[in-house]
Amino acid sequence: MGILLFISVLLVAACGLIYELVAGTLASYLVGDSVFQFSTIIGTYLFAMGIGSALSRYLHRGLAYRFVWIELLLGVVGGFSSALLMLAFAFTQGFELILYALVIVMGVLVGLEIPLLMRILRDRYQFRDVIAHVLTFDYLGALGASLLFPILLVPRLGLVRSAMLFGLINAGVALWSTFLFANQLSGARGLRVACLVVVCGLGVGIAEAKHITATAEDNIYADDIIFARDSRYQHLVLTRFKDDLRLFLNSHLQFSSRDEYRYHEALVHPGLAAVPAPRRVLILGGGDGLAVREILKYPQVESITLVDLDPEMTRLFSTHPMLTKLNHKSLLSPRVHVVNADAFPWVDSNPDSFDFIVIDFPDPTNYSLGKLYTTAFYRAAARHLSAQGFMVVQSTSPMFARDSFWCIAQTLRQAGLQTFPYHVYVPSFGEWGFVLAGTHAYVYPASFPSGLRFVNADGLAVLFQFPPDMAPLSMPPNQLNSQVLVRTYENDWKDISH
């Protein structure tokens, strides 16, 4: 019996810590400033535990009975705390008030637990053993909880269900205690019924957690972060808001799953459909495999070489179920060869020729990326073009960064290519621009692969027309020794944000 008692101490301690962590994490996630949130929540929580401990001296009789009720209460309050906080944030102005009220209630209840347990056990063991054992298991439980929380609970269960799971554990301990302390309890049956009610409530909660989260999220602007990872090269963040997946690289939005088809169809099809019998395609950047997905719609394409710097990126888009669903497992196609290499040196040293080249790099936000938008780079890339080939370049927004867009077009011309700029509206990006370039004239293709949602033969010509607010500007070409594009781009966006 002894060890079972102490295991309930361990469980109880774990529950107490989990509620504290849930409150801290949720507050950081919703309000921000994690240092402030964790500090104040831990402080308040510990202080409330002190109040609980102090109050414990006013409980004289029926200790076991009261312990069971405390566990049940904690199971309910703690278990639903996360859901309650989410809803409070989504629907009320008083998130902080509710947060700290909850923290205090939970802290007081947790503060009552250990003193009560010690007193219950006092008659069974020597006092010094009680202290030693109870505290040992208390701390062990805390350790377990603090490790489980970030490694398993948050990633696998989420905050709402984690809290409820531990609410269930509290309720379980309550139920368990009615048997353990049966000889000290009167009315054990009633207590057991109450326990079952709480367990059922929490069980339903866990089953319905998704709805609770969804209801709350409908009102919360922040999206769920599915993962955030630092690779050697960049900071990758994938977020989800309802059915919308978004990828951010170094905080720049790369795509939104709701409208990326517009971007990737426009990136690939106007150019590729204009190449007669394309066999070999090269993609520089684009480790998300979404452009590859579009290219795979051409059965005559025999091989696609994808050069992306970051192996973490291509690995993720080859393995993560949400992402492979999005790119139709394109990176796993036997026609696709993934090369993880720095694009410029690769282009410089590789001898192969391609019928279509997709250049889909992040915007030129710094001098390193700026190198990939220079005459030197486009000259090197153009050497890989077959006689009938075209290349297409992601060229930022002709609307928000108009100077930059036309600077990229001018750079391609300076590199000896004919250019055919076009633009497309992607809701999550706004107006976005591409420049198609080649050594010969471009003729609108008469047909496209079936099943496209955006690009079609009728609507194509419009993409190549620029209204006055995006009309061509005379810009200098971008070169390695001038890097005018990086400076231009910085100014373009500075103008937007003011």
Next chain:
Amino acid sequence: MKLGRRQFIGVSSAALVGLSLKSEKKIAGSFVNDSFAMGHLLRDRAAFPSAKRVEKAPVVIVGGGIAGLSAAWRLRTRGFADFVLLEMNAQPGGNARWGENEITAYPWAAHYVPVPGTKAVYVRELFEDLGVLKNGQWEERYLAFSPQERLYLYGRWQEGIEPAVGLTPKDRAQFQRLDDLFSEFRKSGSFTIPVALGLSTKYQDLDRLSFSDWLRQQGFDSRLLYWYMNYACRDDYGALSIDTSAWAGIHYFSSREPEEKGPLTWPEGNGWITRRLLERVGENIRTSQMVHRIAQTRRGVSVFAGDTEFHAEFVIFAAPTFLAPYLFENVPPLHDFVYSPWLTANLTLEHHPDSRGAEPSWDTVFLDSPALGYVDAMHQSLRTHIDRTVWTFYWALVEGAPAQNRQLLLEKDWAYWKEAILHDLERVHPDIRQCVSRIDIMRMGHAMIRPAVGSIFSEERRHLARFNERILFANSDLSGISIFEEAQYHGVEAAQKVLLKLQGRP
């Protein structure tokens, strides 16, 4: 030693949580490319072995720096391959030597060539041969990538080395006035590269006073202006403006077009040019061949190197001219050939230090540093992701007499210079010791000719330039300034004179 229980617990728990005493990151390195031991044999008139073998070579080039390599290049491009180039060091290149590690190639000395103007015909011809100049266009990847230069001053960074931050209106006016003066000199057409083409006695007076005296005479007193002028002299001549001829100081600013978009540079600096030249003339080169005597004979010239006597018709002497009195019987001690001592260091960095407020640039300079700053070898890399790199740190020892500084270079050990370098960098990059894993240091007692007062129009120079029909001096020090274009000019000129004699056309 017996550990008490307490001590044991203390030590082991400290070890467990990694609380053992913090030790400074270890930085490896050594002196490299030392060559003064050989030079001192000549200076001390040591006995050399007598010749055991005789080799005939119509042309012998002494010295495998840019001047010697350029002479060889011209000979071969004109279809003449019957010559030998003797180089004292194991690695040719002189001031255009380079090194290489697993990260990148890097320079050991000269690291750029300004985009040559129209008068530098030979340089343009060379660059056409090397694919640097194509159809009148400079190859983009050989022009220094942007951002090129940055200066750290008053606790912040600025782009460019000419101070632009913290200038008073008076400073600004003085910079402008000086700029106007340089423009006038530029228009005169007398300050040219190569120097020989424009040199005119009209400006000989400027060679009779120091650059700083001239500045003072013109009424300049801006501290930042003097710093910048001193920096230019230290960087190009290894001397303070007070030790530099005013003519040379003016030449630095007035010999090139201000709107040039260069300079031309490569990860290994001018070592890239050396490598390309070696591809073209490498089979004529004998390295680790120290010439110890050159004597004129009735039929030609004998060049003694090691135990070999080369019988030559012509000798192109492209080694530093100060060696001549020790090699030739008929060259008296030289007075107008002063050389600046330098130190360069290559630092291997495992990562860049934090530098908020500035993009990593090609060339970084600190205001009021005794050294000249550093150049990042990976800056010319085409890669977008760069973590490790090599910095080349430049330090011309300008304070005091060159002979004293040469002594200092010899006396102090590697650890002394390592600390001096880190100390300088640490003022701006406090975390530099955490970034650097290796520092190799090259000491050069006679790194470059110093255009001291009176040296540009020196009689000695003119005499050596027309020394002899069979012995042609070709080092850049003949011009009085040590730059790539001068070395290349003298090398090519000497080769053309030889070709004219041997083949009847240059």
